[in-house]
Amino acid sequence: MEAEYNPHAIEKRWQQRWLEEKTFATGRGGEKYYLLEMFPYPSGKIHMGHVRNYSIGDVVARYQRMQGRDVLHPMGWDAFGMPAENAAIAHGVHPAAWTRRNIDEMRAQLRRMGFSYDWDRELATCDPDYYRWEQVFFLKMLEKGLVYKKKSQVNWCETCQTVLANEQVENGCCWRCGEETEGKDLEQWFFRITAYAEELLAGCDELKEGWPERVITMQKNWIGKSVGAEIDFPVEGRELKITVFTTRQDTLYGATFMSLAPDHPLAAELARGTGQEEAVAAFVDKMRRQERSDRDLAQLEKEGVFTGSYCLNPVTGRKMPIYLANFVLSGYGTGAVMAVPAHDQRDFEFARMYDLPIIVVIQPEGEERLDPATLTEAYTGEGVLVNSDRFDGCPNRKALDLIAAYLEEQGIGKKAITYRLRDWGVSRQRYWGAPIPIIYCDKCGVVPVPEKDLPVTLPEDVDLDGSGGSPLARVESFVKTTCPQCGAAARRETDTMDTFVESSWYYMRYACADYDQGPLEREAVDKWLPVDHYIGGIEHAILHLLYSRFFTRVLRDLGYIKFSEPFTRLLTQGMVIKDGAKMSKSKGNVVDPNALIEKYGADTARMFSLFASPPELDLEWNDQGVEGSFRFLSRLWRLVYALLPALNGVEAYNGSIAEVPAAYAGLRRKTHQTISRVRSDVEERMHFNTAISAVMELVNELKSYSCDQAREDEILAALLREAVETVILLLAPIVPHICEELWAEIGGSGELAYAPLPEVDPDSLIEDTVLVVVQINGKVRERLTVARDLDSEEVKKLALASSRVQKYTDGKTLRKVIVIPNKLVNIVV
RNA sequence: GCGAGGGUGGCGGAAUUGGCAGACGCACUAGACUUAGGAUCUAGCGGUAUAACCGUGGGGGUUCAAGUCCCCCCUCUCGCACCA
Numbered sequence: 001m002e003a004e005y006n007p008h009a010i011e012k013r014w015q016q017r018w019l020e021e022k023t024f025a026t027g028r029g030g031e032k033y034y035l036l037e038m039f040p041y042p043s044g045k046i047h048m049g050h051v052r053n054y055s056i057g058d059v060v061a062r063y064q065r066m067q068g069r070d071v072l073h074p075m076g077w078d079a080f081g082m083p084a085e086n087a088a089i090a091h092g093v094h095p096a097a098w099t100r101r102n103i104d105e106m107r108a109q110l111r112r113m114g115f116s117y118d119w120d121r122e123l124a125t126c127d128p129d130y131y132r133w134e135q136v137f138f139l140k141m142l143e144k145g146l147v148y149k150k151k152s153q154v155n156w157c158e159t160c161q162t163v164l165a166n167e168q169v170e171n172g173c174c175w176r177c178g179e180e181t182e183g184k185d186l187e188q189w190f191f192r193i194t195a196y197a198e199e200l201l202a203g204c205d206e207l208k209e210g211w212p213e214r215v216i217t218m219q220k221n222w223i224g225k226s227v228g229a230e231i232d233f234p235v236e237g238r239e240l241k242i243t244v245f246t247t248r249q250d251t252l253y254g255a256t257f258m259s260l261a262p263d264h265p266l267a268a269e270l271a272r273g274t275g276q277e278e279a280v281a282a283f284v285d286k287m288r289r290q291e292r293s294d295r296d297l298a299q300l301e302k303e304g305v306f307t308g309s310y311c312l313n314p315v316t317g318r319k320m321p322i323y324l325a326n327f328v329l330s331g332y333g334t335g336a337v338m339a340v341p342a343h344d345q346r347d348f349e350f351a352r353m354y355d356l357p358i359i360v361v362i363q364p365e366g367e368e369r370l371d372p373a374t375l376t377e378a379y380t381g382e383g384v385l386v387n388s389d390r391f392d393g394c395p396n397r398k399a400l401d402l403i404a405a406y407l408e409e410q411g412i413g414k415k416a417i418t419y420r421l422r423d424w425g426v427s428r429q430r431y432w433g434a435p436i437p438i439i440y441c442d443k444c445g446v447v448p449v450p451e452k453d454l455p456v457t458l459p460e461d462v463d464l465d466g467s468g469g470s471p472l473a474r475v476e477s478f479v480k481t482t483c484p485q486c487g488a489a490a491r492r493e494t495d496t497m498d499t500f501v502e503s504s505w506y507y508m509r510y511a512c513a514d515y516d517q518g519p520l521e522r523e524a525v526d527k528w529l530p531v532d533h534y535i536g537g538i539e540h541a542i543l544h545l546l547y548s549r550f551f552t553r554v555l556r557d558l559g560y561i562k563f564s565e566p567f568t569r570l571l572t573q574g575m576v577i578k579d580g581a582k583m584s585k586s587k588g589n590v591v592d593p594n595a596l597i598e599k600y601g602a603d604t605a606r607m608f609s610l611f612a613s614p615p616e617l618d619l620e621w622n623d624q625g626v627e628g629s630f631r632f633l634s635r636l637w638r639l640v641y642a643l644l645p646a647l648n649g650v651e652a653y654n655g656s657i658a659e660v661p662a663a664y665a666g667l668r669r670k671t672h673q674t675i676s677r678v679r680s681d682v683e684e685r686m687h688f689n690t691a692i693s694a695v696m697e698l699v700n701e702l703k704s705y706s707c708d709q710a711r712e713d714e715i716l717a718a719l720l721r722e723a724v725e726t727v728i729l730l731l732a733p734i735v736p737h738i739c740e741e742l743w744a745e746i747g748g749s750g751e752l753a754y755a756p757l758p759e760v761d762p763d764s765l766i767e768d769t770v771l772v773v774v775q776i777n778g779k780v781r782e783r784l785t786v787a788r789d790l791d792s793e794e795v796k797k798l799a800l801a802s803s804r805v806q807k808y809t810d811g812k813t814l815r816k817v818i819v820i821p822n823k824l825v826n827i828v829v
Numbered sequence: 830g831c832g833a834g835g836g837u838g839g840c841g842g843a844a845u846u847g848g849c850a851g852a853c854g855c856a857c858u859a860g861a862c863u864u865a866g867g868a869u870c871u872a873g874c875g876g877u878a879u880a881a882c883c884g885u886g887g888g889g890g891u892u893c894a895a896g897u898c899c900c901c902c903c904u905c906u907c908g909c910a911c912c913a
Contacts, residue, residue, distance in 0.1 A: 171910095214833060214908080221832075221909060228913080246913060259913085302911085327911040337913045346911055420912060541908080611854070612841060618906090620841060627867095628854055638869090680845080690843065693853030700853090703870095773849045778894050780849055807880095818893050824848050826893050 001644060001745045005637035007601025011737040015114055023753050024061075024116040026072050033069035034528050035061045036507055038536030038544070042077045042124075044102040046109045048576040048583055049537065051593050052609040052619060056573055056688070057535045058115045059610065062733035063682055065116075066757045072528050074510040075110065075117040077103050079126035080499045082160060082176065085432040089466040095432040096460065099126055109594065113602045114736055116753070121513040125502035130509065131434035132455030133519030134501060138437055139448050140558050146192045149446065154425055156184035161468050162429045163188060165498060166422050167222070167543050175543075189436060189495070190423040193550045197223055197419040200549055203565055210569035212616070215541045219549075222542050224420025229404045231338065231413035233258060233311040235270070236319065242266065242311055245333030245418050248340065249407065250399040253388040254361035255338040258311050258322040259304065259350065261330035262287035267307065270322055274308020283324055302327060302350045314412040315389070325350060333418050341378065342370070348378035361387050362396050424547065426498040431462055431471035433496030441483035441490040450484050456492070470494040503544050504551035507531050507566060520560050534567035535615075541572065571686060574618035576609075583621070591621055603735035604630040610688040610734055633738055636699055636731075640724060640742050643702075646710035646717050647746050652725050653718035657764040664719050665768075667701065671723045672764035674698040678730045679760065688734065695730055698723065721746075726758050774799045775826040776808040792819040799825040 018024065037057035040050055061073040077099075084095035103124060110117070123130055141147040155164040157174040163186060168175045193200075201223045204216045228247035235241060242258060260267060262284050271280040283305040304325035311320050320339075327346055328337050341351035341358045351358055358372035362383040370379055385391045385399050394402065407413030427436065435456040437449035449456055459478045462471055472478055472494035483490040505519075511528040512521035530552075536544075545567070552566040575582050578589040596605045608629040613619045640647075653660075653668070660668050674694050681691035702723055710717040725748060732739040732752050743752045767788060772795060774782035782804045786795060796819050799805055805827065812829040819825050 217833065218908060224909095224912065226912070244913080248913075325911095327913095329912065332912045339913090344913070346913080349911095418912080538907085614842085617835095617842090622841065622855070624855055625841065632854080634869095685845080689841090690853080693843075696853055771849085775849085775894075778892095783849075816893060818848095820848060820894095824894085826848080828893050 001641055003638070003641055005634040005738070007603060007633075007737065010741045011112070011114060011602050014737045014740045015111055018114075018116070018753075019111070019119070022118075022120070023751070024065075024071075024073060025118050025120060026070055028070060028754065030068045030070040032072065032528060033064045033533075034072045034531045035064065035533050036074065036510075036531045036535070038534070038540065039076045039078050039503070039506060040106065041081055041083070042079055042099055042102040042106050043083060044105055046106055046113075046593050048591055048593060048609070048621065050110075051113065051605055052576055052615075053535060053537065053573055054110065054113065054115050055606045055609050056571070056615050056686075058113075058606070058736075059682070059688060059733045060533060060535070060686070061116050062736060062753065063757070065754055066729070066733065068756065072121075072510065073117055074121040074123075074513070075115070075119070076121075076123040076506060076510065076513075077106075077125065078499065078503050078506070079103065079124040080131075080433045080496075080502060082162075082430060082432065085430055085464060085471075088432075088464045094460070095464075096126070099124075099432075112597055113593070113606065116736070121510050123506065123509060123513050125434075125499070125506060126432070128455045128457050129516070130506075131502065133509070134434050134497065134505070135437040135449070135454050135456060136451060136519055137505070137555070137558070138497070139451060141191065141554060142448055144558070146195065146554060147189060148192065149187060149189050151185060151187040153183045154186050154188055155181040156186070157181050160430075161466075163425060163427060165425045165500075167424075167546065168500075186427075188425045188427040189438075190425050191550070193424045193547075194419060194421055196550055196553050197225070197421050198417075199553060199564075200421075200546070201225055203549065206565055207570075210567075212570065212572055215538070215545065215570065215572060218541045219546055222421060222546065226418045226420075228416060228418070229407060229413050230334065230416040231314065231407060233314060233320070233338065235322070236310040236312055238309075240266070240269075242322070242336050243334045244336045244338045245416055246338055248343065248400075249403045249413070250385065250391075250396045251340040251343045251361050252313070252315055252338070252403060253385075253391070254340040254342050254359045255313050255320060256318065256341060256351070256357045256359055257320045257339045259325035259328050259337045259339050259347070260307075260322065261328040261335040262324050262326065263330045264324070264328075264335045267324055270307040270309040276306060276308030279305050280307055280324065287324075287326060302346065302353050304350060304354065306354075314407075314410075321356070323350075323354070331422065332420065342372060342375065343378050343380055345378040345380065348375070359387055361385055424498075424550070426501055427495040428498055429470040429495055431458070431464060431496065433499060434458075434502065435472070435496055436493045438493040439481055439483060439490045440493065441486060441488060443488055444483055444485045444490075447483055447485050447490070453484070458496075470496075472496070500544060500547050501551075504547045505555065507534075507548070508555070508561065520555075522560075525561055529561065530563050530565060531567045533569045533571065535571045535573065538572040538574070545570070571615060573615045574613070576619050576621055578621040580620075591623075596626065600626065600630045601737070603633060603738050607633065607692065607735050611692045612689065614685075614687045614689055632696060632699075633735060635703075636727070637738065637742070639699060639702055640745065643705070643707050643710065643720060643724060644745065646707045647721050647724060649747075650714075650717045650721045652722040653715070654722075657761065657766075659715075660719065661715060664716055667705070667719050667723060668764050669767065670698055670701050671719075671726050672761050675726060675730065675758050676760045676765060679757070682733075691730075692734065695727055698727060702727075728752075729755060729758050770822045772799070772822070773824045774802065774805055775824065776805065777828055778826060781805060781808055788822060790821075792821060795819050795821075795825060799827065 037053050061071050065071045079099050084099045087093055087098045088095045155169045157164055157179055159177045159179040169181050173180050204220055207216055226247050229249040230243050230245050232241045232243050271277045304323040307322045309322045311322055313320055339347040341347040342360045343362055360370045360372055363386045364381055364383040383396055385394045385396055391399050404415045437456045439447045439449060441447050459475050462475050464471055479491050481490055481492050508520055508525055508529055512524040515521040548566050553564055555561050556564055581587050583590045608626045612625055657668055677694040678691045681687045705720055710720050728739045728742050740752050769785050770788050772784045772786050773780055782802050784798055796817055809829055814829055816828040
């Protein structure tokens with residue numbers, strides 16, 4: 001054994017060995033455990049976020065193996081996407097070649113980190129053997145009506161030259177490049193995720209145990225369920241009605257006008273012949289232009305225009321002017337809102353702006369009567385109905401149900417539920433993605449590619465010049481085909497699928513990465529799925545995680561799988577930041593993992609990223625902290641080096657604490673306390689930072705023993721052996737290379753990666769004497785060491801007898817003495 | 830505006846049930862070893878007027894006892910944002 005810790009040679013040796021011996025392949029027996037981290041986009045270089053994410057995952061994977069589980073821990077590549085295409089445009093490299101090269105580079109880097117993947121299951125989503133199955137899913141979904149094509153206004157990113165799904169637009173900007181998006185009318189393919197809205201929402205309850213509440217809340221809000229009613233308002237003098245959606249049908253009697261979205265289909269129709277045609281057209285036009293420039297809709301003043309038409313309140317018969325209003329969204333509900341200015345702030349502002357009538361229909365109990373004339377804001381609280389005919393006096397909560405039922409009875413409305421969630425637009429006008437398996441025939445129309453003709457492969461020979469439009473549309477050999485139904489000349493769909501489709505099912509494919517008879521091998525998937533523990537960044541709280549939950553349900557309904565929730569437990573780790581900001585090239589605060597590995601080795605990089613903070617918090621990068629982690633590993637190395645002669649050939653202590661001489665009982669106790677702390681920190685809380693500090697304490701304690709001492713005392717040698725083995729075993733999942741090496745040096749038995757974790761001896765945790773704190777009026781004045789479980793009266797006597805205590809009690813009256821066994825005495829004087 | 834989560838030494842962070850606030854690490858200080866030290870080891874390290882007092886964003890409360898529970902306020906981060 002070398003005297004100094006030299007990570008590079010060690011790490012290289014063990015990494016090679018793990019690879020050659022396929023140490024981390026599954027099938028060694030034990031209960032299955034599927035641990036997965038979100039797979040990376042192969043940008044070419046791993047970054048600190050990856051190091052952290054995968055270090056956390058690797059600890060869990062290795063820990064579970066040492067717990068006797070059969071662990072599936074795969075890695076692959078989210079390999080389709082725009083950076084490859086942009087690189088092609090900028091540097092003339094083919095996206096396929098660029099991607100392959102990056103994958104090779106990143107795979108090597110991940111190996112250098114010593115992560116325990118089963119590399120035989122590696123997959124890349126740009127591989128036709130992967131995306132061909134996705135095309136199969138597309139066709140089956142089409143058959144089931146879960147895929148459809150429609151022309152609608154979609155989010156267009158000019159920089160990325162493609163359409164984006166709603167989930168991929170943040171504050172009106174592209175999630176990828178940050179450019180503002182614009183509305184564009186395009187014909188697009190959609191996945192009917194809304195068909196699963198209710199189930200996706202209900203499923204959230206199932207996830208409460210294993211998912212962070214934050215993520216569940218975000219998903220729930222995104223789905224955005226509202227329970228209310230749809231109500232029909234007849235248009236005066238025409239055979240037309242306007243249907244609104246409202247959650248406040250209890251305020252129906254107070255509806256005094258109607259607001260429609262500026263792009264409501266009836267807008268022009270309602271204005272016709274009223275003299276308002278021009279005003280309406282001008283307003284609609286203005287709104288359309290404003291859409292792009294003014295994103296801060298919430299700040300915008302209420303604005304609208306009278307259409308010239310009226311509708312009738314179906315319960316009061318009141319004539320209600322119909323307005324177009326800038327705050328009504330066409331995409332939500334029915335795009336029409338009954339306006340109740342007394343009880344809705346937006347309607348109130350609008351009414352004041354255009355001098356529209358306000359009727360109070362809910363009166364807060366026990367308060368002064370609300371007066372429309374003096375109202376300064378809408379009253380949105382609870383109360384009792386007034387001015388509401390037969391419902392007067394009814395509490396408004398109760399009225400919600402009663403009025404909904406009444407509307408149904410009268411045939412003028414019904415209970416209704418609306419979701420905020422929209423269908424998932426999956427068409428992308430880019431090259432580097434999975435082709436959508438559809439053919440357009442002039443005679444037969446939209447024709448799915450027959451399954452036997454799959455995959456529809458991406459043509460290699462493509463001209464990527466960044467000129468816009470779908471690049472595939474310019475590849476004649478790809479576009480030109482024949483109709484599978486009638487044989488006539490036909491064209492292929494030239495859009496590709498959103499890359500989030502690939503990541504919606506890759507975790508299932510790992511169970512059977514080489515299977516070629518279908519997308520999923522039933523037996524393998526039944527065995528391994530769902531994922532027991534999924535680890536990744538919070539940025540996918542909605543996007544990837546929602547799509548995956550949807551896709552899982554689709555595949556279940558297509559008969560491929562039996563489960564509904566893909567990820568039983570989810571850990572969202574925080575960002576890696578430096579100098580108070582997220583690491584980024586533009587800020588110049590990027591730390592390169594490669595440089596770190598070269599300087600300190602992978603174990604140091606792993607250890608620091610686990611030690612600096614608990615996983616769910618942001619991690620502040622600190623170069624000196626890294627140095628500290630390296631120093632600890634060096635200290636550990638030197639400790640084992642120094643004790644080695646006394647440890648070789650010695651069996652770890654295996655007896656009871658009762659037989660340990662008093663002088664060494666503390667060592668035994670510390671060893672087992674450490675096991676206990678590490679186990680609960682890792683198993684229950686996943687707080688590796690405190691687990692590591694517990695081991696550091698044990699190592700600090702071990703420093704006070706010398707090799708010579710141990711050579712003279714068999715029991716001490718056995719205890720030290722036990723302690724050193726414990727340190728190595730507990731740290732093995734965190735810093736595997738150095739631990740493997742030390743394990744080999746001390747002649748540890750068996751393969752470390754599968755060595756059982758040490759068990760706690762409960763007797764060794766118990767101290768014979770305990771420190772009892774003595775407080776006078778809540779302030780610590782004395783510390784007493786007494787026998788454990790000493791009778792409370794005895795403890796009290798001892799406390800009161802202490803000279804230091806007497807100094808405070810002399811001449812005072814004892815009011816009360818509280819004794820907490822084995823902990824504290826509080827004397828109140 | 831709504832929702833969620835934070836605020837503890839110079840710094841990252843501990844404190845699992847209300848029971849010694851500051852574990853562990855970094856930085857810092859002193860000493861040892863040394864030709865040398867940005868290596869290593871030992872010791873110290875919340876503040877201050879140091880037998881004492883103060884101290885977990887601020888103020889109040891409950892309690893023998895509060896970082897932890899309750900009320901009010903300030904502040905930061907994240908998410909949603911005219912969703913009818």
